[in-house]
Amino acid sequence: MSDHTVKSYDDDLASLKQMLAQMGGLAEEQLANAIDAIAKRDTKLADRVIAGDEKIDALEHQIEEKSILTIAKRQPMAQDLRQIIVAIRISADLERIGDLAKNTAKRTHAISEQMPRKLVSGLTRMGNLAQEQLKNILDAYARNDADKAILVWRSDEDIDALYNSIFRELLTYMMEDPRMIGPCTHLLFGTKNMERIGDHTTNIAENIYFLVHGKAITEERPKKDSTSTTNYNLTT
C-alpha cells in the first residue's frame, strides 16, 4: 500500500507493527524455553522463563498506549483502523501465550526427577507443534498474508487431535500407577496449555484475515478436541 501524505502516520503504524513483531519473537522464545525446561527438567531455565514474562506484559501495554494515541491523533479509517484494532487484539493473544508458556515452565518445579522421560514426550511434541503454528502465524502477520493465516487456522485441528491422544495416554499411565497421578496431572495441564496456545494462534489468524479482507472468516473451524465431553470409566 502506498504511503500516507503525512509521513509520521506511516511511522506510527510501522512502529506498532514492529513492537508486535518484537512481542511475537519474545513469545516464541518463551514458549521454546518453557518446553525445553520441562522436557529436561531444567529448573534454572524455567525460572528464566518465569522472569521473562514481564517483558511481554510491558510490550502489551506499550502497544495499547501507542494504539490509543494513534487513534486519537490520526482518526484512522478502513484498513488503517483495522491495523490498529488488530494490533491490540493480537497483542492480547500474545500476552496470553506468554502466560501459558510461563505456567508450563512453572510446572518444571513440580514434576520430580523420578518421572519416566517418556511421559514428557507427548507434551514436547505438542509444544513443538504449537511453536511451529506460532511461528507461521507471526510470519503471516508480518507479510499481511491472509492465505497463510487460513492455513494455520485450519491446521489447529492437528494440535487438537494430538491433545486427545496425549490426554488418553496420560490417563492410562495414571490408571496403571497411582504414583504417577501427580506428575501426569501437571503434564496434562502443560499439554492443555499448548492446546490453548494453538487456540490463541487461531485467534491471531482470524485477526489477520479480518485485517486484510475487512470481514470475518465465515467457514466453520474444524475442531478435534473432544476431551471435554469424553467419559472415562476407570473401573474397566
Place this chain on the structure above:
Amino acid sequence: MDASTRTPTLSHNPRILAERETKIVAHDVNVYYGEKHAIKDLSIDIPDRAVSAFIGPSGCGKSTFLRSINRMNDTIPSCRVTGDILVDGKNIYDRDLDVVQLRARVGMVFQKPNPFPKSIFENVAYGPRIHGIAKSKADLEEIVVSSLKKASLFDEVKDRLDHSGTSLSGGQQQRLCIARAIAVNPEIILMDEPCSALDPIASARIEELIDEIRQNYCIIIVTHSMQQAARVSQLTAFFHLGDLVEFGDTDEMFTTPKDKRTQDYITGRFG
C-alpha cells in the same frame, strides 16, 4: 479513460437505496466549464429522507454536481450541463421548468454563512414572502418561529428577532441560513461544506441539526471532513477527477471501500 472504467463501483449495493424512495436520479450527466470537463458521465440515485455525503479532493466535481441539482451553475456563463437530472421523475433541465420554483424545492446552504443584511426575522421571512407561502402576517410569524426552532436557533434569538442577522456568531449565522432554507418548505437541502467556517462546537450543533431534520428531507452534503461524512451521512459518494468513483452505504465506505482510490483517499494516502 473509457466509459467502462468510469462506471462507479456500486460498492455494496447500498441498503439505503433499497429502503428509501429515490428522490434524485442523475443519468449520464456531463458538466463543462468552457473546455474543462468537470463531471464525466455521472449516474447516481439519491434516496429521499436520508443524508448523502459527497467527498473527494478539491476539483473532483462534487460541488459542481451539487450545484447542478438546483441549477446554480446556470449563473456561470461558460458552464454547460448535458444528461438528465430528475427530481421526483421530472427533468430539472426541461425548458418549461421554472428555475425559481425549483430553487424553492431545492434549498442550499453554503460554506460561508451568508445571511442577508436584514433582521433575523426578515432573513427567514424573505423566502416564504416572495414565494407567497404565508397567507397572513400571523402565518408568516409562525413559519419564521417554526423554521428557527427546526434549525435549533430559536431559543438563542427569540428575544432579538429584530437584530441584524449578521450580528450573530458564525455558527448561529449558519443555523439561520438553514432556517432560511427550511422556511420555504424545500424537499431537498444541498449543503456545500456547511461547517468548514465553523468551530468544532458550532459544527457539532449543525451535525446534530442535520441528524434531527434528515427524516423529512433529502439532504446532500459536500464535506472535506471525512469524519463528518462518516458521522452524518447514510450514503457516501466518492468523486475523483470528475468521476464518481464509488458510492455505497457510509458504514461500509469508511470501513471496507472497494475501489483503491477511495481507500487511498479516506485513509489519507492520496497524491
